[in-house]
Amino acid sequence: MKIRNNKDALVVGALIAGIVIISEGIIRCLNSENIIRCILIDSSFWFGMFTLGYGLYAANKSESEVLPDERTERNYQRAGSTTFWIILVSVGLMLLANEKGLYNLETSDVLSATIFIGLFSLFILNSCYNKRGIGYIIRTVKENKLLFSAFFILILISGLIVLINCPSLIIPDNLGNIGFVDDSNILKPAQNFAECGGNFTEYRDIESAKQALVDDSIFLFFVVHEEYLDTGRITVYSKEGIFSDFTPTTTTAIEGFLRKTLLSYANVSDEIILKLENPEITEKEIDDLLKRANTTYEMSQRIQHPMVEEKVIVKKGDVG
Incomplete structure (x- = not known):
């Protein structure tokens, strides 16, 4: 694949990064007692799958649809600025809850919650500022039925496997x-x-x-x-x-x-x-x-x- 423009560079970078991250997650789980379970709950694997999926999605789109124009870029900046303050407030509330003893937060809990809040806020605010709304999301899913169906089925099957093979997901009765x-x-x-x-x-x-x-x-x-x-x-x-x-x-x-x-x-x-x-x-x-x-x-x-x-x-x- 020849790299002729910024869109091609983005697609190639996303595909390579996705494959590398997925491979790293799989290699890290090779010495685990349950390789399949380790892979399915590994955050690197799923981040790599997301990156690879985005690369495949972007490969079938025009450059104008993938790369933002000047107006969209300004909206991205607005969404990013607002997301920063949302993350700041969220982390502050988590620290306050931990300080007051309302919840004994682990570092991994805070990092996971911060990443989730940041990504979710950025997605919602970006859709709001660009006035895309739920209609844009539905149209995107319809235009890429095969890709989204594959990811949905994969996530569903993975969730079921984790539930079956991971009894620790059930809150234990012996907490006290x-x-x-x-x-x-x-x-x-x-x-x-x-x-x-x-x-x-x-x-x-x-x-x-x-x-x-x-x-x-x-x-x-x-x-x-x-x-x-x-x-x-x-x-x-x-x-x-x-x-x-x-x-x-x-x-x-x-x-x-x-x-x-x-x-x-x-x-x-x-x-x-x-x-x-x-x-x-x-x-x-x-x-x-x-x-x-x-x-x-x-x-x-x-x-x-x-x-x-x-x-x-x-x-x-x-x-x-």
Whole structure:
């Protein structure tokens, strides 16, 4: 194919980029236990499919239909500017939700949501500014029935395969069942954990906790390390799957569990504990109360910030 104009350059670039990205996604999944499932849920593969599809679509269009004129270019700039502010506000709201503890957002969650919001906003605003609307979308689909039908069928089949082969897409029933392994020896055997917002079960070692995790007896478990009082380090183990980071409530439950444990370990009186549980208490008031309880600075910091979290994904093959 000869490159005679900008449209040809765009088509060739899109086709080459699509093939390269698809190949990269497939190669990366070759060592996976389930190659088909890995490919179907790989974002690189689908981005490559989109790029390749756009190249095939643009190849059958004239240059005036593919490349924007001066008026359309101005509308693109308007849509891009508005989309930028939408993304900015969206990210700000996500950060606020995370800060207030409404949802424990992972970095991947924020990036995925930002990309989706940006692309969706740009598409809608571009159609609005160019006054194309739903009619333009319908006409485009009608003119490219074969291409859009193929992509629709492929996406539908892929979704069904993922649902069949990925039981972790179903929200688990054991979200409140949390296990733990205590290597720090700060937990008291007779301590009552029922008030911490979860059903906590102690395991003697990591292997027995992993087995319970694989058997779905617990949703996740965490290990309190030997140097916990100095570092606050714990490791959270969960099963692989789309809900492996689904912990807006479990994170709060674990923090409450550790805080209650530390208060008991430091022999803080019930009167002070009751005051510390006041949701409107300030950080300075917490410091003053803990000083009254004769806790050390390190213990005070650990009570206020009870966990430095590390995450480990457990696969079935990891359990002997």
